[in-house]
Amino acid sequence: MRTVMHCTAGSASAQRRALANAANLLADETLDLEALAVVFNGDGVHAARADAPVADEVRGLLARGPEEDAAPDAPLIEVCACSNSLASRGVDPDELVHDVRVVSSGMGELSRRQADGYGYIRVP
Template sequence: MRTAMHCSADAPDAQRRALANAANLLGDDTVPLSGLVVVFNGDGVHAVRADSPVADDVRGLLARTPEETNSPEAPTIEVCACSNSLAARDVAEDELVYGVDVVSSGMGELTRRQADGYGYIKVP
């Protein structure tokens, strides 16, 4: 099972809740998760800036290990930022948390993931 989470929230509290939802999903051993992607677009891209109030939460999500995810085969974990949203907000790629992937468009990435069988969850 693979899941795509989508966050466009601009408030750090909402962004933190979105990342906590992702962590909770990874920790739920009743869900046979093989892949998780969290896509940030709109004002949500501020969450993945290296200096954001939730940057450590993003780093923590990207650093999850098989033991922490309760899975003998750790699911792939990806965090993506929309290039259109970054450009519209004058955020350069080198300002992002290390490990965040920049995708051509957030909506395009979510569409591709759903076509590939990912379940979609809007968070928060």
């Protein structure tokens, strides 16, 4: 199973809830989750900033992926930020948490993921 979560929330409390939902999904042992992508666009891109109030939660989510995890069946975890949203909000991609991937557009990334069989969840 592959899931893409979509967050446009600008408030830290809503972003924190979105990231907690992602963590809860990863912790659900009844699922055979092979990949999880979290796509931030709109005001949600501020969550991906290295100085964001939720930056530690973003780092923690990324650290649960197979590169950091000894478990061979750990799901691929990606956090993506929309380049259009970054540009319109004056956020330089160099300001993002390490390993956050900048995508051409949030809507395009969501469309690609769904075409590739990812289930879509809007959070929070």
